[in-house]
Amino acid sequence: MSRERARRRAEREAERERLAAARAEREARAARRRELRDRLVGPIRTAVLPRPARPVRVARQRGYLARRRRTENGVAVTLWFLVQALAWILFESWMARLGVFLGSILLLPVLVTIVFDRRS
Numbered sequence: 166m167s168r169e170r171a172r173r174r175a176e177r178e179a180e181r182e183r184l185a186a187a188r189a190e191r192e193a194r195a196a197r198r199r200e201l202r203d204r205l206v207g208p209i210r211t212a213v214l215p216r217p218a219r220p221v222r223v224a225r226q227r228g229y230l231a232r233r234r235r236t237e238n239g240v241a242v243t244l245w246f247l248v249q250a251l252a253w254i255l256f257e258s259w260m261a262r263l264g265v266f267l268g269s270i271l272l273l274p275v276l277v278t279i280v281f282d283r284r285s
Contacts, residue, residue, distance in 0.1 A: 237281045245273055 225231070252265035 237277070241273065241277050241281075245269055 225235075248269050249266065252262050256262050256265070
């Protein structure tokens with residue numbers, strides 16, 4: 166029993182030493198990168214513009230409802246831009262173009278609610 170415990174303790178210590186060596190290697194590599202960056206860019210950049218350690222990725226939602234919502238939003242935006250393009254082409258007057266723009270901004274939520282009603 167005592168030999169088994171000694172063997173497991175030796176394995177744990179070896180694992181701990183291996184992890185410590187890997188951590189020391191990572192820290193040394195990071196220190197070398199920081200030193201190289203400071204030589205190239207200068208120490209002012211890190212004082213003025215600190216960067217996050219790791220960029221944050223925001224994953225979009227998956228699933229049927231999220232896909233449906235993205236499709237509906239894409240259709241609504243595409244039709245809105247189509248209306249704006251047609252107004253730009255068909256109307257010479259800036260007031261008419263502005264009227265179409267404001268009207269489409271005001272009517273878009275109403276039409277989205279009517280056309281894409283989820284309760285039915």
